[in-house]
Every structure is written in structure tokens, then in C-alpha cells.
Amino acid sequence: MIESRLRNTRPIGDCVLGKQAKFGVGIGVILASLAFLAWLGYGESKTYYHTIVELQTLDTAARSHRIRVGGSVEPGSIRKLAGRVDFVLQGEGKSLPVSYVGNDPLPDTFIDNSQALVEGHATPEGHFVAERVQAKCASKYEAAPGGASGAAASSTQRSM
Amino acid sequence: MDVFGSFALILAFACALYAFIGGIFAIGTRHPLLIKSTRQAGMATCGLIFLATLSLEYLFFTDNYSVAYVASHSNRDLSAFYKVAALWSGQEGSLLFWSFLLAIYILSVLIAYRNKNGELMPYVGVILAGVQIFFLTLNNFVASPFKSLAVPGAHGALDLVARSDGNGLTPLLQYPEMVIHPPNLYSGYTGFTIPFAFALAALLARYPGEKWIHLTRKWTMIAWCFQTMGILLGAHWAYAVLGWGGYWGWDPVENASLLPWLTGTAFLHSVMMQEKRGMMKVWNVWLVFTTFLLCILGTFLTRSGVVSSVHAFAQSSIGTWFVGFLGIILLVCLVAYLKNRDYLASENQLDSIISRESSFLFNNLILLVSCIAVLSGTLFPVFSEWLSGERISVGAPFFNKVNIPIGLTLLFLTGVGPLLAWRKTSADSLKRNFAIPLAVGLLAGVVAFPLGFRNFYSLVCLILCVFVAATITMEFYRGARVVRSRADASWAASTIDLTLRNTRRYGGYIVHMGMVFVFIGLAGAAFNRDAQKEMQIGSTMQIGPYNLLLQSLDSKPEKNYTADRMIVEVLRDNKPLMMLYPERRKFITNQESGTMVAIYSTAKEDLYVVYAGRSPETGQPVIHAYLNPLVKWIWFGGLVVVFGTLVALLPNRRAVLVLSGATQPASTQQPIPQPLAPTAAFREGHD
Numbered sequence: 001m002i003e004s005r006l007r008n009t010r011p012i013g014d015c016v017l018g019k020q021a022k023f024g025v026g027i028g029v030i031l032a033s034l035a036f037l038a039w040l041g042y043g044e045s046k047t048y049y050h051t052i053v054e055l056q057t058l059d060t061a062a063r064s065h066r067i068r069v070g071g072s073v074e075p076g077s078i079r080k081l082a083g084r085v086d087f088v089l090q091g092e093g094k095s096l097p098v099s100y101v102g103n104d105p106l107p108d109t110f111i112d113n114s115q116a117l118v119e120g121h122a123t124p125e126g127h128f129v130a131e132r133v134q135a136k137c138a139s140k141y142e143a144a145p146g147g148a149s150g151a152a153a154s155s156t157q158r159s160m
Numbered sequence: 161m162d163v164f165g166s167f168a169l170i171l172a173f174a175c176a177l178y179a180f181i182g183g184i185f186a187i188g189t190r191h192p193l194l195i196k197s198t199r200q201a202g203m204a205t206c207g208l209i210f211l212a213t214l215s216l217e218y219l220f221f222t223d224n225y226s227v228a229y230v231a232s233h234s235n236r237d238l239s240a241f242y243k244v245a246a247l248w249s250g251q252e253g254s255l256l257f258w259s260f261l262l263a264i265y266i267l268s269v270l271i272a273y274r275n276k277n278g279e280l281m282p283y284v285g286v287i288l289a290g291v292q293i294f295f296l297t298l299n300n301f302v303a304s305p306f307k308s309l310a311v312p313g314a315h316g317a318l319d320l321v322a323r324s325d326g327n328g329l330t331p332l333l334q335y336p337e338m339v340i341h342p343p344n345l346y347s348g349y350t351g352f353t354i355p356f357a358f359a360l361a362a363l364l365a366r367y368p369g370e371k372w373i374h375l376t377r378k379w380t381m382i383a384w385c386f387q388t389m390g391i392l393l394g395a396h397w398a399y400a401v402l403g404w405g406g407y408w409g410w411d412p413v414e415n416a417s418l419l420p421w422l423t424g425t426a427f428l429h430s431v432m433m434q435e436k437r438g439m440m441k442v443w444n445v446w447l448v449f450t451t452f453l454l455c456i457l458g459t460f461l462t463r464s465g466v467v468s469s470v471h472a473f474a475q476s477s478i479g480t481w482f483v484g485f486l487g488i489i490l491l492v493c494l495v496a497y498l499k500n501r502d503y504l505a506s507e508n509q510l511d512s513i514i515s516r517e518s519s520f521l522f523n524n525l526i527l528l529v530s531c532i533a534v535l536s537g538t539l540f541p542v543f544s545e546w547l548s549g550e551r552i553s554v555g556a557p558f559f560n561k562v563n564i565p566i567g568l569t570l571l572f573l574t575g576v577g578p579l580l581a582w583r584k585t586s587a588d589s590l591k592r593n594f595a596i597p598l599a600v601g602l603l604a605g606v607v608a609f610p611l612g613f614r615n616f617y618s619l620v621c622l623i624l625c626v627f628v629a630a631t632i633t634m635e636f637y638r639g640a641r642v643v644r645s646r647a648d649a650s651w652a653a654s655t656i657d658l659t660l661r662n663t664r665r666y667g668g669y670i671v672h673m674g675m676v677f678v679f680i681g682l683a684g685a686a687f688n689r690d691a692q693k694e695m696q697i698g699s700t701m702q703i704g705p706y707n708l709l710l711q712s713l714d715s716k717p718e719k720n721y722t723a724d725r726m727i728v729e730v731l732r733d734n735k736p737l738m739m740l741y742p743e744r745r746k747f748i749t750n751q752e753s754g755t756m757v758a759i760y761s762t763a764k765e766d767l768y769v770v771y772a773g774r775s776p777e778t779g780q781p782v783i784h785a786y787l788n789p790l791v792k793w794i795w796f797g798g799l800v801v802v803f804g805t806l807v808a809l810l811p812n813r814r815a816v817l818v819l820s821g822a823t824q825p826a827s828t829q830q831p832i833p834q835p836l837a838p839t840a841a842f843r844e845g846h847d
Contacts, residue, residue: 023518027525030569034529034562041558049541049551068553080775103692104404105772105784108331108753 047119052091055122068119069096069128073135075112089116089128098128110135162227162306165215169304172208172259173296175201176289183286195282202270202285205292206263213260216253216305220246226322229253229305235328237720237748245339246329248346251463251478252305258459259295261343262350266292269354269379280372283361291353294485302481328720331747331754337397345390345417349455351383352420355427356452359445363496366503370435376448377431378809384424385805391417392798403755403770405690405786407794410559415538416458419531423451426527429520429577436582437517438507442497443524445504449493454531456486461538514585519577526566533562564617568624571679574672575628579635597634601627615686622683625676632669632676639666660813667808674804677797684765684790692772694780695726704787706760706767707731708740713781721745723756726771726781730760742771742783765789 047066050058055069071089078087085100098118100106110116110133118130179201186194216229220243225231233246233253248257266288273281299305309321332338355376362372394417399407408414427447433439464479497504536543537554544552579593604626605619613619640654643661647654659666693701695710702708709729716723725743729736740758747754760767768786775782 023521026522030522030526031529034526034533034566037561037565038533038558041561042554044561045555045557047553047555049553103690105755105770107402108755111752 052089052094052096055096055128056094056126058122060124063122063124066119067122067128068117070115070117071096073110073112073114073116078110078112089118096128097126098130100130100133102131102133106133107135162215162219162224162308165212165219166300166304166306168208168212168215169256169296169300169306172205172212173293173300175205175208176292176296179205179289180286180293183282183289187282187286198282198289199270199274199285202289203267205289205296206267206270209256209259209263209292209296212299213247213256216256217244217247220244223326225324225326226308227305228307228309231309231323231326233326233329235326235720238326238329239719241336241339242329242334245333245342248342249329249333252299252303252307254342254346254463255295255298255303256305257342257346258350259292259299261346262292262295262353265351265354269357277371277375280358280361280365280367283365284357287357287360288353291357294481298478298481302478328747331721331745331752332401334720334747334754335397335401337393337400341390341393341397344386344393348383348385348387348390348417349420349459351379351386352424352451352455354379355383355448359448360493360496363445363500363503366500373431373434373444377428380424380427380431380448380451381805381809384421384428385802385809387417387421387424388798388801388805391421392795396795399791400757400759401755403757403772403784405688405768405770405784405788406685407791410537410556412538413462415534415559416461419458419535420451420454422527422531422534423447423454426524426531427451430524433517433520439509439517440520440524441504441506442501445497446493447524449489453486453489453493454535456482456489460486514580514590516577516580516582516585519573519580523570523573523577526569530563530566533566534559567679567682568617568620571621571624571628571675574675575624575631578669578672579631593631593634597627597630600630601625612687618683618686621679625680625683628676629673632673635669636666657813659807660810663810663812664808667804667806667810670804670807671801672804674797674800674802677793677800679797681790681792681794681797684788684793687789688786690784690786692782692784694775694778694782696780700731701783701785703767703785704765705732706737706785706787707734708769708783708785710781710783711739716743718745721747721754724771726769726783728758728769728783730767740767740769742769744771744773761792763790763792766791 045066047068048062049068049070052069052071055067069089069091071091074088074090074095078085083101085106087098087100089096089098100118101120114135117134118128119132119134120128120130122128179198182194182198182201185191186198219227219230220234221240223230223234223236229250229252230246233249234243238246247253269284269288273284277284309323311321358372358376358379361367362376391414394414395407398409398414399405427444430440430447431444434441434444460479460482464482537558541551541553544550575597576594581589601623605613605623608622609619613622636655636658639658640651643649643654643658644651647657649657659670689704691701691703695701697710697712700707700709707730709731711727711729714725714727716725723743723745725741728740728742730738730740738760740760742758743756745754745756755770758769760769766786766788768788770784770786772782772784774780
């Protein structure tokens with residue numbers, strides 16, 4: 001231990017400082033680049049959570065964001081049409097008409113009364129255009145243990 | 161049997177308490193009998209948890225629907241295979257399963273080291289008992305799997321109810337991989353408890369030497385191996401069952417499993433700096449602590465649903481317990497560190513930027529940045545609500561933008577790091593080790609570009625994969641050549657011999673090669689294609705080189721569900737290739753449905769066919785087909801990683817070296833024969 005301390009107490013000369021500066025610059029460049037990429041990714045994918053009630057009170061600027069809304073699917077409201085699926089989400093006594101326009105099939109758990117999270121944009125007319133739908137069964141559902149991704153809430157959007 | 165299970169759990173809790181409190185006294189008094197009795201209490205805790213788990217499985221197998229957990233997660237028609245898996249299909253059972261797996265680890269440790277590391281083991285026992293107390297508290301008092309079904313009766317009393325059948329298992333979980341995926345992942349999560357206990361114990365006991373580092377490293381590798389298998393099995397399950405054509409969606413639960421894997425990987429590399437050069441001690445101890453904390457955080461995220469439930473889904477009360485436990489662990493780690501930080505003083509400093517040490521440093525840095533990025537992205541809704549009052553989440557673009565460059569840098573370091581010398585690498589050595597692999601990698605890029613590899617990241621990934629594979633192959637070649645020249649054996653025998661002489665080093669190379677295969681598979685994602693079409697019987701659809709012909713539809717009643725199947729013939733160049741049967745399952749008991757994807761998988765690509773239901777206008781069945789290149793490489797790479805880890809865990813075979821000078825005539829000038837100096841092939845450890 002004493003020996004190791006002695007080794008540590010060697011004078012910090014220019015050489016060591018030079019090396020430390022090199023490491024510092026290297027680490028700084030890596031961190032700055034990754035932070036920049038993270039900031040780009042954040043701007044591209046940030047999504048605001050709102051309730052159905054909040055959605056109706058948002059101003060125009062807030063409405064232009066990518067939005068995520070949750071609620072339960074009104075029984076009998078799911079209508080499969082050409083190129084889209086229409087349904088109504090309910091929450092806090094209010095209703096929100098939604099059109100799902102994504103390409104991926106809706107999750108198997110998306111049925112009447114299921115709890116659903118929709119992601120997309122609100123229109124000025126009070127409609128919601130969803131590009132992604134997550135759903136889980138209302139009757140009984142628990143997240144699968146561990147990394148069972150889809151079990152937490154099956155969704156439509158693909159990543160990799 | 162439910163009373164038996166509850167009783168076993170309560171007794172286990174009492175034994176764990178004794179092992180914990182008695183253990184603390186044993187450390188203070190060093191009384192041999194007390195040390196022995198607390199160790200035995202630890203073993204008894206494990207045995208009682210096994211009994212409780214077996215009794216819950218017994219309740220599943222005997223269809224005892226008076227127990228709420230059994231009624232919620234099973235039914236009479238559920239096959240025996242899934243009745244085993246039903247144990248971990250819900251909250252209460254999963255937590256018992258956590259305790260069960262942890263008990264297997266703890267019992268192994270207590271038995272294996274009962275007569276070893278006498279100074280360290282009492283501390284290890286106390287820490288392990290502390291973790292068990294937390295989970296047994298949940299098992300007994302917060303989320304008991306043995307609660308009976310009951311309804312409020314007259315005078316406010318509860319009347320017990322026995323149902324004739326249960327709700328059944330969630331369809332998403334009725335897939336063979338769901339039986340092996342959670343045990344693997346949970347074995348990873350729980351397994352990191354052991355290195356945590358050894359690291360914390362060594363710090364508290366100020367255990368001399370580096371013995372604890374070897375112990376910690378071995379147990380970390382075991383947990384890491386399970387975690388890797390668990391993550392890949394989860395990805396495969398998502399790919400094969402969910403029907404969305406992908407395997408990774410940056411879902412909070414997926415991310416939770418990745419976090420400890422990242423820090424565990426960082427530790428397995430940086431620990432070598434401590435072994436070889438006595439550096440990074442503080443860093444290593446905190447990596448082990450962080451890995452364990454992330455395991456608990458992962459279990460918390462999975463079980464509480466705090467992230468996915470931010471807005472829409474009800475939160476579970478169990479989250480508070482986990483937050484409290486996380487706080488306690490962090491506090492204990494901090495206090496232990498502050499009190500004993502002089503024990504972790506570094507013995508050396510970095511000498512050069514082109515050295516093994518600096519490659520490990522950068523490897524650790526970017527693994528940690530990746531971990532922070534994934535963690536902050538996952539918890540972003542929670543943090544943004546705290547900080548700004550607005551609930552904001554980030555999606556796949558955020559995670560991909562940060563993690564793809566990180567992954568590629570790691571891949572580069574995988575090729576470069578192991579061949580750099582400790583302290584400083586000379587220009588000659590760089591040229592000798594890297595000229596050929598670099599040339600081969602660049603050549604692969606030149607060939608691949610005109611063949612369609614135009615995506616920047618995919619092209620870079622391919623070049624790096626070939627580069628890394630070439631460096632690893634060259635390492636095996638050089639080592640095997642040395643063995644071969646001495647033993648006159650075949651190349652295959654020499655390579656095996658070489659690997660067994662230094663399992664850690666060459667096992668590590670095999671793991672790296674597996675990661676190369678995984679990256680080849682990931683590079684294919686940039687070229688995924690899909691198509692969707694309404695089909696009539698006899699009509700066809702084209703995707704890539706394949707033609708899909710819908711021959712017929714049928715409905716097949718099974719024991720627990722009805723399967724609506726498409727019978728699809730796959731043709732290539734107008735020649736029949738094979739039949740695929742994508743299906744939709746309707747489960748009888750809970751009226752839920754599930755998708756079974758049909759996949760024709762080759763090394764080049766996966767043809768992935770989904771029965772996407774019927775068109776609302778025409779009522780015709782719809783096929784959604786995907787062409788996903790190179791996916792099979794991911795699963796194959798995973799197998800290679802696991803194989804490499806198992807090799808690295810094997811003890812080294814002692815090298816029997818024959819001295820060639822032994823037959824030469826003796827001479828007074830002849831130096832006394834010395835054992836051969838270690839060559840590049842025989843260096844100790846994965847260095």
C-alpha cells in the first residue's frame with residue numbers, strides 16, 4: 001500500500017499533463033458528439049403526453065407537437081376502413097375520435113374496452129390522427145417479467 | 161398446499177432475518193459457532209424458498225383455483241409446459257421466482273465457499289441475506305402468490321371461493337420461448353447479486369489482495385451470460401410472436417434489461433486493468449454496485465410499470481418498495497465507499513493513448529454513455545414531469561442516434577483493444593497486427609458498396625465486422641501455429657489446445673466473434689422491406705425473390721384455442737420452395753387473440769409472413785410479408801457469445817511444454833534450460 005502511494009506521488013510533469021490533456025480532448029470530443037446526436041434524436045422523437053381533457057384545451061402551438069394520449073377503447077367503436085382504422089378513446093368522461101393511419105397491423109390486444117396509448121397529431125377539428133397504437137387488455141394484464149418487450153404493451157411501430 | 165407455501169415463505173423470512181442480524185454479530189464477535197449457524201440459516205432460507213416455489217407449482221398442476229394467482233394465470237386446458245411458465249407470468253409469481261433463482265445462486269455460493277475465504281464470507285452472507293429479506297418481504301407481505309380467492313360475505317367477513325376453472329395464461333406468453341426467456345433474464349438479474357455481495361464485502365472487510373476480483377469476475381460472467389441469453393431470447397420472442405417484423409423496439413422493459421448488461425460488460429473489461437495494473441479500483445467497485453442497482457431498477461421498471469403507465473395505465477403500489485430498496489442500497493454503497501476509499505487507491509496511471517489501458521478506458525466510457533443515454537431516454541417521461549411539469553417521452557430515433565455510433569465504436573475497439581500492448585504500443589506492432597485486417601475490411605467495403613450496401617452505418621458496420629473477424633482469426637492462427645510447431649498436431653487440434661490452455665483469452669475472442677455476427681445481423685435492418693396484400697385463394701404476391709401463393713385457409717381447433725391458418729406456398733423462380741402456415745389464434749377462455757408468424761429463415765434473409773386478419777371491406781384475408789436480411793446472424797451470434805463465455809469460464813488446461821533443447825548435447829556454455837518464456841499465445845489471462 002505504501003509502495004503504491006509512493007508511486008502515486010510522483011511529480012506531475014508536462015509529460016503527464018500532456019497525456020491527460022490528450023485523454024481529456026478525446027473524451028470531450030466523444031461526449032460532445034454523442035450529446036449532439038442525443039439532442040438531434042430528442043428533437044426528432046419527443047412526444048408530449050396529454051389526457052383527453054387536456055387535449056381539448058391546448059393552444060395551436062402545443063397542438064402541433066407529437067402527442068401521446070391514453071384512454072380505453074369505446075366498445076363497438078372500432079371500424080376498419082380502407083387505409084385506416086377509426087375508433088373512439090374514452091377517458092375522464094370525455095371522448096376522442098381517433099384514426100389510425102399507420103402501416104403496421106394493430107396489436108392483438110387492441111379490442112373493445114382495452115386500454116390504448118395512441119401517438120400522433122391532433123387536428124384543429126378535435127380529431128386525432130395516430131401513427132402508432134399501443135394496447136393492453138383491460139380485463140387482466142400484467143407485464144411479462146424481464147425483457148418481454150411487447151408484453152408491457154403491444155404496439156404497432158417497428159424500430160429494428 | 162397454499163398454507164404450506166405461505167408457511168415456508170414466512171419461515172424463510174425468519175431464517176433470512178437471523179442470517180442477517182446474527183451475521184452482523186458474527187462479524188463483530190468472530191465466534192465460529194455463530195458464523196456457522198448464520199451460514200446454515202442462509203442455506204435454510206434457500207431450502208424454504210425452494211419448497212414455497214414447488215408448492216405454488218403443485219397448485220398449478222393440481223388446478224387449485226381457490227388460489228387467486230393460480231385462477232388468474234392458468235386454466236385446466238393449459239398444457240403442462242405452460243403451467244411451469246405460469247409461475248412467472250404475473251407479479252406475485254415473478255417476485256417469488258426472483259427469490260427462487262436468487263436462492264439457487266446463494267446456496268451455490270454458501271456451499272462452494274463454506275470452507276474458503278473465511279474473512280470475507282460472513283460479510284457476503286450478511287449482504288445476501290439483506291437482499292433476500294427485501295424480496296421475502298414482498299413475497300410475504302406485499303405480493304403473496306398464495307392468497308385465496310374470496311368475496312365479501314355477510315357481516316363483512318370474507319367467504320372463500322373455489323372456481324371450477326381459471327382465466328388462462330395470456331396468449332402472448334403461450335410460446336415456447338416464454339418458458340425459457342424469463343428464467344434466463346431473471347437468472348441474469350439475480351446473478352448480479354453475487355458479484356455485488358463480493359465487491360461490497362471486500363470493501364467493508366478491506367479484504368487484502370485481488371482474490372475478490374477473481375471471484376467477482378467469475379460470477380459476473382455467469383450472470384452476464386444469462387443476461388445475454390435472456391435479452392436475445394426476448395428479442396427473438398418479440399420477433400417471432402408479436403408480428404411487427406422487428407426484434408427491438410426500445411421499449412422500457414427491453415431497455416431495463418439492457419442497462420445492467422451494459423455496465424456488466426464494462427466491468428468485465430475494466431476488471432482486467434485492476435488485475436494487470438492495479439488501476440480503476442474505484443471505478444470497478446462502482447461498476448459492480450451500479451450493475452446491481454440497475455438490476456433492481458430493471459425489476460422495478462418491469463414490475464411497477466412506472467414508465468409505460470405514466471399516463472394511461474394504472475400504477476402498481478410495489479414501486480415504492482423498490483424505490484426504498486434502491487435508496488438503501490445506494491446509501492450502504494456510499495457509506496462503505498466513503499469509509500474505505502483509501503483501500504481502493506490506484507497503483508498506476510495511464511501511460512499512452514495507444515495502449516490496452518486506454519482502449520479499455522474508452523470502451524468503458526462509451527458503454528457508460530450508452531447506459532446513461534438508454535436510462536435517461538427510458539426515464540425521460542418521469543424526469544421531464546418532475547422538472548418542467550410536462551410529460552415528454554422520446555422514441556426510437558433518440559435511442560438509435562446515440563447507440564448506433566456507440567455500437568460501431570465498440571465494435572472497432574473489439575478488434576483493436578485485445579491486440580494493443582499494455583502501457584504503450586509501438587508503431588511496428590500496430591502495423592504487424594492491423595495492416596492485413598484493415599486491408600481485408602476495406603476490401604469487403606469496396607466489394608459490398610456496388611452490391612447495394614449504400615447505407616452509411618451498414619457499410620461501416622460491415623467493414624468493421626470483417627476487420628474484427630480478421631483480427632480474431634489472425635490471433636487464433638498465430639497461436640495455433642506456435643502450438644502446431646511444437647506438438648505437430650492438426651490445425652483444428654492445435655486451435656482447441658490453444659483455447660484450452662488460455663480459456664479466458666480465447667473464450668473472450670470467441671465472445672467477440674459472436675458479437676461480430678450479432679452486428680452483421682443488426683446491419684441488415686437498414687435493408688428491411690415489407691408488403692401487404694389482400695389475398696384470394698389462388699392469388700399470389702411478390703416480395704423480393706419470393707412469390708407467395710395462398711393455397712387455402714383452414715380453422716384448426718386445439719385444446720386451448722382455435723387456430724385460423726393460411727396455407728401459403730412459397731415459390732422462388734417459379735419453383736416450389738416450401739409451405740408456410742401463418743396463423744391467428746383465438747383463445748377460448750379469455751377471448752383474446754394471438755399471432756403466430758411463419759418464418760422461412762436463411763443466412764441471407766428471413767421471409768417473415770403474418771396473417772394480418774381480414775380486410776374490412778371485402779372480408780378477404782390479408783398477408784403482411786417482410787423481407788428482413790441477415791436476421792439469422794443475430795441468433796447465431798448469440799449462441800457463439802454464450803459458447804465463448806462458457807469456454808472462458810473453464811479452468812485453464814496446464815500447458816505441457818517439451819523443451820526442444822533437451823536432446824542437444826550438454827555443453828558448459830549452454831545456459832541452464834529455463835521454462836519457456838511466455839509467448840503471445842501463452843500469456844496468462846485475457847490480456
